[in-house]
Amino acid sequence: MLELDLRSRLPIYEQLVEKIKTLIMEDVLKADEQLPSVRTLAQELTINPNTIQKAYKALEREGYIYTVKGKGNFVQKIEKGDQREKLMLLKTELKKILSEAIYLGMGKDEILKVIEEVENNVGRDQND
Amino acid sequence: MLELDLRSRLPIYEQLVEKIKTLIMEDVLKADEQLPSVRTLAQELTINPNTIQKAYKALEREGYIYTVKGKGNFVQKIEKGDQREKLMLLKTELKKILSEAIYLGMGKDEILKVIEEVENNVGRDQND
Amino acid sequence: MLELDLRSRLPIYEQLVEKIKTLIMEDVLKADEQLPSVRTLAQELTINPNTIQKAYKALEREGYIYTVKGKGNFVQKIEKGDQREKLMLLKTELKKILSEAIYLGMGKDEILKVIEEVENNVGRDQND
Amino acid sequence: MLELDLRSRLPIYEQLVEKIKTLIMEDVLKADEQLPSVRTLAQELTINPNTIQKAYKALEREGYIYTVKGKGNFVQKIEKGDQREKLMLLKTELKKILSEAIYLGMGKDEILKVIEEVENNVGRDQND
DNA sequence: GTGGTCTAGACCACA
DNA sequence: GTGGTCTAGACCACA
Numbered sequence: 001m002l003e004l005d006l007r008s009r010l011p012i013y014e015q016l017v018e019k020i021k022t023l024i025m026e027d028v029l030k031a032d033e034q035l036p037s038v039r040t041l042a043q044e045l046t047i048n049p050n051t052i053q054k055a056y057k058a059l060e061r062e063g064y065i066y067t068v069k070g071k072g073n074f075v076q077k078i079e080k081g082d083q084r085e086k087l088m089l090l091k092t093e094l095k096k097i098l099s100e101a102i103y104l105g106m107g108k109d110e111i112l113k114v115i116e117e118v119e120n121n122v123g124r125d126q127n128d
Numbered sequence: 129m130l131e132l133d134l135r136s137r138l139p140i141y142e143q144l145v146e147k148i149k150t151l152i153m154e155d156v157l158k159a160d161e162q163l164p165s166v167r168t169l170a171q172e173l174t175i176n177p178n179t180i181q182k183a184y185k186a187l188e189r190e191g192y193i194y195t196v197k198g199k200g201n202f203v204q205k206i207e208k209g210d211q212r213e214k215l216m217l218l219k220t221e222l223k224k225i226l227s228e229a230i231y232l233g234m235g236k237d238e239i240l241k242v243i244e245e246v247e248n249n250v251g252r253d254q255n256d
Numbered sequence: 257m258l259e260l261d262l263r264s265r266l267p268i269y270e271q272l273v274e275k276i277k278t279l280i281m282e283d284v285l286k287a288d289e290q291l292p293s294v295r296t297l298a299q300e301l302t303i304n305p306n307t308i309q310k311a312y313k314a315l316e317r318e319g320y321i322y323t324v325k326g327k328g329n330f331v332q333k334i335e336k337g338d339q340r341e342k343l344m345l346l347k348t349e350l351k352k353i354l355s356e357a358i359y360l361g362m363g364k365d366e367i368l369k370v371i372e373e374v375e376n377n378v379g380r381d382q383n384d
Numbered sequence: 385m386l387e388l389d390l391r392s393r394l395p396i397y398e399q400l401v402e403k404i405k406t407l408i409m410e411d412v413l414k415a416d417e418q419l420p421s422v423r424t425l426a427q428e429l430t431i432n433p434n435t436i437q438k439a440y441k442a443l444e445r446e447g448y449i450y451t452v453k454g455k456g457n458f459v460q461k462i463e464k465g466d467q468r469e470k471l472m473l474l475k476t477e478l479k480k481i482l483s484e485a486i487y488l489g490m491g492k493d494e495i496l497k498v499i500e501e502v503e504n505n506v507g508r509d510q511n512d
Numbered sequence: 513g514t515g516g517t518c519t520a521g522a523c524c525a526c527a
Numbered sequence: 528g529t530g531g532t533c534t535a536g537a538c539c540a541c542a
Contacts, residue, residue, distance in 0.1 A: 007322045011526060025231040048527055083232045090229045091242060098246045101218045103153040104211040111243060118226045139532060165514060176534045194391045198514050198541040267517060281487040293529060304519045326526040326529055339488040346485045347498060354502045357474045359409040360467040367499060374482045395541060432542055
């Protein structure tokens, strides 16, 4: 489920962050569900526990999980209100990538198709 | 025109690449226009010439500028055809960002507005 | 193993690229084998680490090695498929050199002997 | 006839050398034929006379043309005997390029086709 | 004047 | 320990 590309130029801990974020967004990991412990996951993926720790800390800072001392890490139910700051950043990134894509010839129809596709994946829990 | 954030975790040379790409895409820098020389720009921005070199080389590899030894660096007119590979990568990035944006509550209307805005900036010279 | 000609007009980093490419093509450096670290090689060859970096980055861009941050550089197993563009360039170079060689009197037999010799070196692992 | 690519990473004077060599090898420029004067060619190509001068000097050094003071530059009839040193260099280059081409999947049939094609172009004067 | 290469050396991120 | 970035500064090739 958590496949890492050790050769990627993207640091391992960032890959972990991305993957786990995706699982949360797609509702595979449900709110308040417990994540595997740092040690367990480290063993499973045969990578350094410090790397897992770093990923979990990042996810916590971004509001995707919360930590209960002595218990473990759990999926945070995101409040879809107070995310203005984060959304501003994403908007900026979105503009950058869309600019280059359009400049290089990606058509509006193709972009719309991507949006639809993404909506279907992410929106899953909204239909529940 | 080229404001750098020296505190940013994004390397200076990458910031430069982004900024110059944008200027080219928005047709502020026109095809075959000469870029400031490595040394000149280094002085202006008070950063090391090697850093400018690195940025210019990256832009050259990506097909945004071309270099004439002993003359300088110039804006490349992009051939909007054989960019499939690049577009694939951009599509993947697009999905990632859109996923997070939608998950955090960005509405479809807002996304469409961003697309429109970007189209106006990038497409400028195509409507003239 | 990696002898450099400091007097050559060919930049040191390009000499390095050529030498390492050859070692990879001749299967002396096997897939996933680790290359000497930037610093180690710099010391061994008594040249600047930045120069090694430049060579390694070029090899990475050409698909001959891959980098794992914090770990090192490793030999990439080349996918012998989607190299059309590169092969076109090589064909052009081939024509240029063959033209001059034939013009200056190199016989077809001699050329065929070169091909055979090269095939034996490069193809080594394919016959195993 | 002499089209230059000012954007090429290959220096202009080297491009000139290549082009003129080719014309000589293909017998378009015949033995003892006079080349355009430095000034004439400079005007025609709208490049600096020094650049032409440099190219002519290089061609002279390589034995492709000879200079008669006060008269001009003329095509040298190449003696296809004493070119051993040059042929050694070409052979080395040939090996390098063939190695990479074969490694990346160029077939023997394709290489043979290139040889044939080149033979037809260069060999023209040998059939006269 | 313009880009290209290289050195010596520092500091940071990642594992 | 390993790669990545950056500075200060020198010297060369090309136009």
